[in-house]
Amino acid sequence: MKSLAYSVLLFVSLSSSCWAQISTADQLDQQGLAATCANCHGTNGKGVPNASIPLISQLSSEELLAQLLAYKSGTRSGTLMPQLTKGYTDAQLESIANQLGQKP
């Protein structure tokens, strides 16, 4: 019984960790910016599995930023991403990577 309660608690805390608490205007702005990716990559970067669009939620913030910048500079090819990343500033891409990437 004790272990069941523990698993439920663990599940709840894991679920809530999917969405960071917002307690400042700056955090809200950053979540809003990252949410512009969610149409294709899923809410908070957690896309629908097997939907053919690459899942990004397992990447670290550093890996994510490196890929976004590679798309933007043209060193990585793709269909949409090279076109979309060019519309964001480097600082915006960094903010997005920090929001959606796994923290170490």
Next chain:
Amino acid sequence: MNNSRRHFLAHSAAGLSLLGGFSSFAQASLGKAQILVIGGGFGGATAAKYLRLFSNNTANVILIEPNASFLSCPMSNFVVAGMRTMADITSPYEGLTKHHGIKLIRDSVSAIDPDKKTVKLSSGSVLSYDKVVLSPGISLMMNSIEGLAKANQAGVTLQAWKAGPETLMLYKQLAAMRDGGVFAISIPEAPYRCPPGPYERASLVANYLKQHKPKSKVLILDANQDITSKGALFKKAWAEQYSGLIEYFPSHNVAGVDAKTKTLRFEVQDDVRADVLNVLPAMSAGEIAIKTGLANANGRWVNVDFLNFEATAAKDIHVLGDAIQTAPLMPKSGHMANQHAKVAAAAIIAQLNDWPINPAPVVNNTCYSFVNEHAAVHVASVHQYDAQAKTFKSVPGAGGLSSESSNTEASYAWGWAHNIWADTLA
């Protein structure tokens, strides 16, 4: 008026006398505010969900929507062409209630009173609000074409532009058509919902006819001078895949419909007769926006403040999606409505927290169109807010089109659909 200014006025003696005639002038705090979201399409459903997410699930959000389920316009052309079922483009609203604590009222809105800050439902109930998010979609101006309202009511012509019963009816008419018959789609002058949608529909219908009734024809009767989106990509696909099957006629503005003879009359050119008529009239903001006096752009579309999507005609009513007078190069698409919703939701939460609103929002658009069952093309754009011009401007050098149609794009298109449906509703 910015937030701090409003706050000051509301709490000062000068403010009280200045605003003495208003029934409500102070902004309700986040926990106490009642937010009504009207319309559960891509704009409204996303706004409801993100109002909850951005407020750490503390905002009181009620979604008012007459339909039992969400019906997606994107991918509905597959149903028209008999390649998918209505179930494939239908999603439940349950995710919003179960996962996000949004109260859902299944009803439509008959009136909004911006002065009393109340919303009247068709059932007769009246709800008060602190904030309204209005995502009313489009209204089809049936009276802009002589005889169309009657012809559409009788099912002689169909629109099938709002996904729903007509989507399936159009397929049934197509399935019942003789081999050698004519399917005609007419397109109004831009702006209208989903710029490339009619050309995708023509392509998928041609794909169906090529397989099942190869002697038939698809006529595209476009009021515009040329294809309004992805023109070169569509023209290439039609020349390569549907030569002799699709015929494109620019500058053909439908003036009237003769339901008895299934004939379209034009402003200039000769009449066109068809077996299946898919007539798309000019469009405007959804009826409730017009009725509330919000459509102050040519009486058709709603002007908004792009920082928070508040209607310029009424305080505390935020309008999203296809109903607005868009920023330059900002298409009327489901993807865009979802993006508007997030900007509006963040701004509303900031306002209710008494925080500054994000002064530099950004939105993007991605839009896939199928040229046949297995190949698609895309167009994409990114729009950054320009504080001086007070509008979104598309970033030069960003965005663009597919180099060619491909199966990879088709697979991404379905991936996009499943992800945006989930981001909007799950």
